[in-house]
Amino acid sequence: AAPTKPIRMDVESPEWAGFTDASYTVTLTNETKTQQLGSADITVPSQLTIVDRNGIGGSGNVLQLRSLELAPGESVTVTLGLRMPCVSGGYPWGIEAKQSNDFSGPPGNALGPVSGNRATTVQGSCKLRFVDQPASSERSAQIRADAFQPASAHLVTVEAIDGSPAPQRLEWFTGAVDLRLVQSGAGALTPSPASSAAVAGLASFSDMAVDQSGNYNLRATTTAAGFTAGDSATFQVIGVVERCRPAQCRAELAGADTTST
Numbered sequence: 001a002a003p004t005k006p007i008r009m010d011v012e013s014p015e016w017a018g019f020t021d022a023s024y025t026v027t028l029t030n031e032t033k034t035q036q037l038g039s040a041d042i043t044v045p046s047q048l049t050i051v052d053r054n055g056i057g058g059s060g061n062v063l064q065l066r067s068l069e070l071a072p073g074e075s076v077t078v079t080l081g082l083r084m085p086c087v088s089g090g091y092p093w094g095i096e097a098k099q100s101n102d103f104s105g106p107p108g109n110a111l112g113p114v115s116g117n118r119a120t121t122v123q124g125s126c127k128l129r130f131v132d133q134p135a136s137s138e139r140s141a142q143i144r145a146d147a148f149q150p151a152s153a154h155l156v157t158v159e160a161i162d163g164s165p166a167p168q169r170l171e172w173f174t175g176a177v178d179l180r181l182v183q184s185g186a187g188a189l190t191p192s193p194a195s196s197a198a199v200a201g202l203a204s205f206s207d208m209a210v211d212q213s214g215n216y217n218l219r220a221t222t223t224a225a226g227f228t229a230g231d232s233a234t235f236q237v238i239g240v241v242e243r244c245r246p247a248q249c250r251a252e253l254a255g256a257d258t259t260s261t
Contacts, residue, residue: 006031008116009042009095015084017163017226018126018170020051024082028068028097029075029116037070037111038101043094044082048120052081067101083172086126086163086226092119124163126170128177128220128230131202132157138241139187140209148241155204158220158230169201175224177203182219182231187212193221213239 008029015021030037042063044050050061056078058064068076085091095118097111098104132145134156142150145157158177161167178193187210194208203220210216218232242251252261 004113005035005099005111007037007095007097007111007114009093009114009118010116011093011118011120013117013119014121014123017088017122017124018084018086018160018173019162019164019168020081020083020172022052022081023079025077025079026063026093027075027077028065028070028095030070030072030111031115032072032111034072035099035111036072037068037074037097038066038099039068039103040065040095040097041103045091045093045120047085047087047091049083049085050080051083054078054080056080064103066103069101084120084122084162086224088122088125088163088226090119090121125226125228126163126173126224127161127167127228128158128222129161129167130157130218130220130230130232131159133233134216134218134235136236136238137209139213139237139239140190140211141241142206143208143210143235148238155206156208156218156232157205158198158203160198160201160203160222160227171200173198173201173224175222178221179205179208179218180221181210182217183214186214187216187237189218210237213237 008031010027012025044061056063098109134143135147137143144152145154146152160170160173176195176197178195180193181189190209194205196203196205220230240253
């Protein structure tokens, strides 16, 4: 047997955090002089999620390739659907390859060493982004995406997005999103945090109010790893709000020492 039977594995890289690549490729090349590359078990990093095996055998995070019959110098490329984690970094792949087509054979049947790009580099981070921004509200009234409409069905919403330059919603994300006031020492948000579980990557908030007038921003966070927080646009909380017609409008704020009309 030859002292070395080199093969090469090249995985697609880099990828964006949270992104689902529906056509992720892995290429094996037989770099031996005389032996064939017949079969291989490829181990996908546990942090990556297989969403479509595309007919490739195996279970869990192992891809079983059989009956390859790759002669010296030949290559094969397999394609699968793969979802990236939200945590950036390098994720190494594993491989065990043999000359036999059925992944069996006597000692000395294994191929190696293995070269090539055998790690997926994930860059960026997943993010939370406001879709329907909080609008102005009266003190202690429900905050909606429509100003001064506490009973509106137009709720404040936050979406989870991937780390690409043109980010897409992470429809696989179902984690809890929490909202808190960015400002401290002013009014208090009730409840704090306002929490909602995302559905297909979108979290909606139907119960939150601020107890003092002022200018505020909300910050969206999650305990899921690899996510960057997102801040809302500025909105106002008004002490007294009164409805009026164009020809008749009156509001009064009465205090212990002063009254404004």
